[in-house]
Amino acid sequence: MNVKKTASIALAAAFLLPSLAALGGCNSADTIVLRVYNWEEYIDEGGKGTFIYDELHELDDEGEPVKDENGDHVHIQSDIVDEDYLAWYEETMGQKLSEEGPRLLDDFCLWYEKTYGQPIRVEYSTFGTNEDMYNEIILGNEYDLLCPSDYMIMKLAAEGRLEKYDKSFFNASLPENYYVRNVSPFIAKKFENNAGLAIRKDDAGEEIYWKDYAAGYMWGTTGFVYNPAAMDGNLEALLEECDWEIFTNEEVSGRITAKDNVRDTYFAALGVTYQEEAHNQAQSLAAFKAQYDAGELSLSEYNEGITRIFNATDDETISLVEPHLMDIKKNIFSFETDTGKADMVAGKIWLNYAWSGDAVYAIDLAESGVDEDGEASETALLNYYVPKTGSNLFFDGWVMPKGANKQAAQAFVNFLSMPQNAMRNSYYIGYTSVIAGEEQEMLDYADYLYGYYPEEEYEEGEEYEEPVEYDLTYFFYGENYGDVSPILLPAEPEQATSRQLYAQFPPEEVIARCAVMDYYDKEASERINELWSRVKSETLDTWAIIVIIVTVLVIAAFIVYVKFGAKIDFLRPKPKKGYKLVKQEDPNRI
Amino acid sequence: MKIPRFSRKTLCIPYAVFLVFFVIVPMLVIFFYAFTDSNMHISFSNFIKFFSDPTKLSTIVYSLVIALITTVICLAIAYPVAYILARSSMKRKFVILMLFVLPMWINFVLRVNALRELFNLLASLDGMEWLSGSNYFKTVFGMVYDFLPFMILPIYTTMLKIDPSLYEASADLGASGFTTFTRVTVPLSMPGIMSGVTMVFLPSMTNYVVSDMLGNAKVTIIGKFISDYFGNDWHMGSMIALVLLIVVFVSTWLTGGFKSEENVRGANL
Numbered sequence: 063m064n065v066k067k068t069a070s071i072a073l074a075a076a077f078l079l080p081s082l083a084a085l086g087g088c089n090s091a092d093t094i095v096l097r098v099y100n101w102e103e104y105i106d107e108g109g110k111g112t113f114i115y116d117e118l119h120e121l122d123d124e125g126e127p128v129k130d131e132n133g134d135h136v137h138i139q140s141d142i143v144d145e146d147y148l149a150w151y152e153e154t155m156g157q158k159l160s161e162e163g164p165r166l167l168d169d170f171c172l173w174y175e176k177t178y179g180q181p182i183r184v185e186y187s188t189f190g191t192n193e194d195m196y197n198e199i200i201l202g203n204e205y206d207l208l209c210p211s212d213y214m215i216m217k218l219a220a221e222g223r224l225e226k227y228d229k230s231f232f233n234a235s236l237p238e239n240y241y242v243r244n245v246s247p248f249i250a251k252k253f254e255n256n257a258g259l260a261i262r263k264d265d266a267g268e269e270i271y272w273k274d275y276a277a278g279y280m281w282g283t284t285g286f287v288y289n290p291a292a293m294d295g296n297l298e299a300l301l302e303e304c305d306w307e308i309f310t311n312e313e314v315s316g317r318i319t320a321k322d323n324v325r326d327t328y329f330a331a332l333g334v335t336y337q338e339e340a341h342n343q344a345q346s347l348a349a350f351k352a353q354y355d356a357g358e359l360s361l362s363e364y365n366e367g368i369t370r371i372f373n374a375t376d377d378e379t380i381s382l383v384e385p386h387l388m389d390i391k392k393n394i395f396s397f398e399t400d401t402g403k404a405d406m407v408a409g410k411i412w413l414n415y416a417w418s419g420d421a422v423y424a425i426d427l428a429e430s431g432v433d434e435d436g437e438a439s440e441t442a443l444l445n446y447y448v449p450k451t452g453s454n455l456f457f458d459g460w461v462m463p464k465g466a467n468k469q470a471a472q473a474f475v476n477f478l479s480m481p482q483n484a485m486r487n488s489y490y491i492g493y494t495s496v497i498a499g500e501e502q503e504m505l506d507y508a509d510y511l512y513g514y515y516p517e518e519e520y521e522e523g524e525e526y527e528e529p530v531e532y533d534l535t536y537f538f539y540g541e542n543y544g545d546v547s548p549i550l551l552p553a554e555p556e557q558a559t560s561r562q563l564y565a566q567f568p569p570e571e572v573i574a575r576c577a578v579m580d581y582y583d584k585e586a587s588e589r590i591n592e593l594w595s596r597v598k599s600e601t602l603d604t605w606a607i608i609v610i611i612v613t614v615l616v617i618a619a620f621i622v623y624v625k626f627g628a629k630i631d632f633l634r635p636k637p638k639k640g641y642k643l644v645k646q647e648d649p650n651r652i
Numbered sequence: 653m654k655i656p657r658f659s660r661k662t663l664c665i666p667y668a669v670f671l672v673f674f675v676i677v678p679m680l681v682i683f684f685y686a687f688t689d690s691n692m693h694i695s696f697s698n699f700i701k702f703f704s705d706p707t708k709l710s711t712i713v714y715s716l717v718i719a720l721i722t723t724v725i726c727l728a729i730a731y732p733v734a735y736i737l738a739r740s741s742m743k744r745k746f747v748i749l750m751l752f753v754l755p756m757w758i759n760f761v762l763r764v765n766a767l768r769e770l771f772n773l774l775a776s777l778d779g780m781e782w783l784s785g786s787n788y789f790k791t792v793f794g795m796v797y798d799f800l801p802f803m804i805l806p807i808y809t810t811m812l813k814i815d816p817s818l819y820e821a822s823a824d825l826g827a828s829g830f831t832t833f834t835r836v837t838v839p840l841s842m843p844g845i846m847s848g849v850t851m852v853f854l855p856s857m858t859n860y861v862v863s864d865m866l867g868n869a870k871v872t873i874i875g876k877f878i879s880d881y882f883g884n885d886w887h888m889g890s891m892i893a894l895v896l897l898i899v900v901f902v903s904t905w906l907t908g909g910f911k912s913e914e915n916v917r918g919a920n921l
Contacts, residue, residue: 191883194883197883197886253838293866316784316785322864322869334878381762391870395784395868395869396868396869396870397869397870398868398869401865405772408772410772410776439751521832526863584799587884587885588885591880591881591884591888592705592707594880595707595711595872595877595880595881596707597707598869598872598877599707599708599710599711599714599872599877600710600711600714600872601706601707601710602706602709602713603706604706607709607710607713610713611709618902618906621906622906625906628793645791
């Protein structure tokens with residue numbers, strides 16, 4: 063007995079000790095906990111495939127690290143993770159940069175403790191959709207920092223669920239305010255005027271502006287990833303001709319996908335509906351574009367006009383959009399959330415309606431299919447196209463829910479806004495960071511990814527394509543930059559019109575025709591959900607439903623009768639004259 | 653120190669606690685949400701809306717039909733397999749049984765994904781292009797593939813338990829092979845069939861991973877419908893879940909799923 067007891071106590075202790083030690087480690091009085099709730103795969107997670115790892119390792123054609131004769135990885139010098147970068151890292155984090163690619167969250171803890179003299183731990187969790195995140199918040203889960211998209215920022219702010227950023231956060235003269243010093247003026251402006259959406263008021267009657275509640279993180283557009291080799295090379299021309307109406311074009315039937323969420327697909331269907339035709343007191347998208355091109359509309363008038371169209375949720379619009387949505391459903395291969403990229407690269411589909419970051423990912427993935435001789439398979443080159451009559455511009459930003467640890471949350475945002483860290487995130491995620499850099503460091507990054515200097519690469523006499531100048535001035539100086547020397551990036555012609563550069567750093571004329579999504583209020587949300595359920599399901603005729611329900615009821619009644627009929631007196635046949643109905647004995651009784 | 657002795661009743665406590673917190677409370681929450689509106693006032697509007705909306709009723713009908721077809725096909729495949737395996741005197745019959753059951757040990761999403769790629773490959777062949785657009789066919793195929801072991805196993809085990817002397821007795825009394833099958837084998841394997849049917853029919857009404865991946869999300873079954881609604885409107889989502897619950901309850905009751913409870917002995921809490 064005694065031996066047993068001792069053994070069990072020892073065992074219990076052995077199991078408990080490590081967890082006790084862990085508890086002690088976490089809960090020491092001065093460790094701050096920062097609870098971050100972010101999109102899946104939306105921060106540099108360290109290791110293979112990160113900016114640092116890929117830059118400091120020699121990689122083969124498949125992106126695998128090359129090994130020397132001892133089986134060790136070969137480390138190389140990098141042009142962008144250069145000595146300045148390494149020195150900056152060592153100074154900021156207080157230790158040498160590991161070639162294996164550290165996690166950005168770990169680096170944050172190092173930096174925070176070094177800067178503010180207090181240990182910190184990040185509790186990091188992820189979500190898949192804005193709506194999932196919203197549900198978590200209203201269920202009472204507590205976080206310090208969230209990363210919703212534009213419309214969801216607005217919804218959370220309007221419902222009074224968010225803390226404002228401190229005034230001092232926007233003071234550019236303070237050294238720790240990396241966000242305000244490095245953010246692109248173009249993005250800052252968009253956050254100041256809610257990207258042209260209607261200004262709402264909170265309960266106290268105060269006007270709500272994004273800039274008070276949110277700091278930008280990533281942004282992008284939506285458009286089509288397409289395979290230019292499809293249809294014997296005619297797809298591009300067809301896409302240019304049809305624009306949004308490509309969704310309902312029979313020539314690409316079964317070769318195009320839409321998103322499996324109501325927001326993006328409703329947006330696309332609005333594009334189809336309004337592209338050529340004027341409805342409901344709003345003129346067509348094409349007419350808006352013509353007026354803007356002719357100089358009859360200012361940029362802001364144009365953008366406001368199409369923003370209104372792409373955010374219409376009234377009954378009349380919904381009834382106009384519905385038949386187009388049905389046509390889209392008939393024409394597409396699938397509603398998808400992330401199978402589109404693989405189907406695109408496999409050549410199963412020709413067009414994939416996608417977010418720009420996913421587009422960059424798909425194009426990169428396809429490119430890795432070019433074999434050693436430079437021989438491209440049919441799907442090796444993919445392009446990106448933003449509908450010319452207008453599309454979606456989106457932003458994801460950091461917001462602090464009520465009760466957040468504001469100091470630590472703001473420090474986290476500032477940390478992510480250091481250009482060196484923004485590069486790492488942008489490389490890992492594929493979307494575009496809102497950071498431009500005080501000294502335009504992100505231009506170095508764009509140059510490193512997409513800069514094209516053929517005279518250095520090619521020998522004399524070899525033929526090459528002349529580089530084009532890709533104008534990024536707006537991103538570094540803001541729209542209406544006035545009298546500054548323009549920022550021009552020498553780029554390959556295809557990059558500038560249809561490939562990764564075009565997707566990741568869209569040109570100014572693309573931004574001009576892109577509208578931001580607003581959130582749906584309660585009634586609109588209900589109407590659009592009903593619309594979506596009608597689109598997703600097959601609706602039978604009413605008579606068919608009645609027939610089926612009646613049939614089911616009859617069958618059910620029959621089964622009940624067969625099973626229990628003998629036990630229930632009033633269901634038994636009436637006895638003949640002169641006979642008496644006897645209570646049924648329990649047939650199970652023996 | 654005296655080692656405490658657990659009675660049968662105290663051993664039931666963990667399960668009872670589990671039952672209360674993870675089955676009964678959530679059910680009450682669903683009930684609460686189903687009969688309230690977005691202002692949390694008691695309301696029957698979701699109930700009325702559900703039964704007056706042809707889209708929602710159609711989705712239920714479609715799910716039922718898909719589930720029914722899946723179940724019938726599963727039964728048609730599983731019954732002969734189980735019958736042959738149980739009655740044969742093969743030495744290595746567990747190998748064949750394994751071959752049917754083995755897929756269950758591989759991650760379900762992985763299998764559906766593999767099936768999707770297989771269909772893609774087939775659809776790229778000449779004369780097979782129709783496969784690309786036939787989302788209902790692919791969905792039912794995927795469901796059958798996925799749930800087949802759940803049909804085979806219970807039927808096989810009940811058939812194993814049938815005493816061979818019953819077959820001999822049947823033959824002695826002059827019954828033909830066919831009569832023996834319909835009068836002895838089928839009635840005695842009925843419990844297996846019933847549990848197989850329940851285990852296939854119910855999940856195939858709600859397993860929308862299959863309809864999303866193989867049906868390209870163009871096939872909407874009731875499970876997907878509920879999940880879509882829970883993105884924005886918990887009240888309607890709960891109402892649909894509640895209706896599904898009732899459909900499941902009624903079908904289980906009609907197929908006699910609760911019968912065995914009469915013989916269950918145990919502590920009641």
